[in-house]
Amino acid sequence: MLGKDYEGQDCSLARALETIGERWTLLIVRDAFYGVRRFSDFQAHLDVPKAVLSDRLGGLVDDGVLERRPDPDRGGRHVYELTAAGRDLWPVVYAMLTWGARHRSPSGRVFRHAACGTALDARGACGACGTTPPAADVVMSLRRGARTLRDDPVAVALRAPHRLLEPVATRPPA
Ligand SMILES: [Zn+2]
Numbered sequence: 001m002l003g004k005d006y007e008g009q010d011c012s013l014a015r016a017l018e019t020i021g022e023r024w025t026l027l028i029v030r031d032a033f034y035g036v037r038r039f040s041d042f043q044a045h046l047d048v049p050k051a052v053l054s055d056r057l058g059g060l061v062d063d064g065v066l067e068r069r070p071d072p073d074r075g076g077r078h079v080y081e082l083t084a085a086g087r088d089l090w091p092v093v094y095a096m097l098t099w100g101a102r103h104r105s106p107s108g109r110v111f112r113h114a115a116c117g118t119a120l121d122a123r124g125a126c127g128a129c130g131t132t133p134p135a136a137d138v139v140m141s142l143r144r145g146a147r148t149l150r151d152d153p154v155a156v157a158l159r160a161p162h163r164l165l166e167p168v169a170t171r172p173p174a
Contacts, residue, residue, distance in 0.1 A: 019063040020089065024048050025056050029086065030093050032066065033135050035168035037079035044170075045154035065089070079147055082165070090135040090164075094124045108146030114139045114163060135164040 004022055006014035020026050027046055036042055043053055057080055060066040065086040071077040082089075094111070102122075112119050113126035114137045116168035124131040141161040142148065148159060153170040162168065 019065060020092075022056065022059070024052060025060065026093065026096070028053075028056055028060065029065065029082070029089055029155070030097075032080065032082045032086065033093060034140070034154075034158060034163050034164050035162060035164070037081060037167055038071065038074075038077065039080075041154050041170050042080075044152040045150070049091075060086070072129060087135060087165070090138075091124055091132075094120070098122050098124075108148065110141050110142050110143050111137050112141070113137060135146065138164045140164060148169075 005018055020029065023048065026043060031045055036045060039053065039057070042048070042057070043050060046053065048056075057066065057068075061068045061080070064083055067083050067086075068078050068080055070104055071079045095101060097107060097109075097111075110119055111124075113129060113131075113133050115133070116126065116128050117139075118126050118128040120133075120138065121127055123132070139161055140158070140163075142159055154168055157168045157170050166168045
């Protein structure tokens with residue numbers, strides 16, 4: 001099996017990839033910025049096998065990117081939230097979203113500075129305010145006319161404008 005470490009690489013990029021370079025990991029981090037917190041919601045939105053999701057969430061908790069705590073609404077369950085180190089990945093996620101939209105396929109989402117409503121530029125900055133807002137000050141919405149391919153509960157909830165890091169409102173499965 002291919003390992004996840006790059007022992008021979010004396011570089012902080014290699015250290016970062018050991019944490020976020022595995023398949024699915026960065027999409028889990030993206031969903032955490034979108035406000036996904038529950039295992040069942042990650043699973044519904046990502047269609048990732050449960051064993052893989054469990055492994056990736058556990059790894060992100062071990063590496064200090066996510067924090068696992070009791071679900072306040074559902075006894076015996078847990079929620080996963082980004083730590084301060086995890087929230088520092090916002091520029092990475094945004095840069096990759098922007099790169100993908102530029103070089104792979106157009107993005108159906110727009111990210112705006114919550115304080116003024118201005119769409120963020122390619123670097124994640126608000127040109128009107130001259131600041132680069134943290135994820136907590138960013139509102140995501142669907143681009144007008146964008147087609148939404150998924151209809152899972154998370155995708156449906158995220159059709160409405162949504163402030164990043166605020167818990168996404170899905171109905172818990174019975
Ligand atoms: Zn602004």
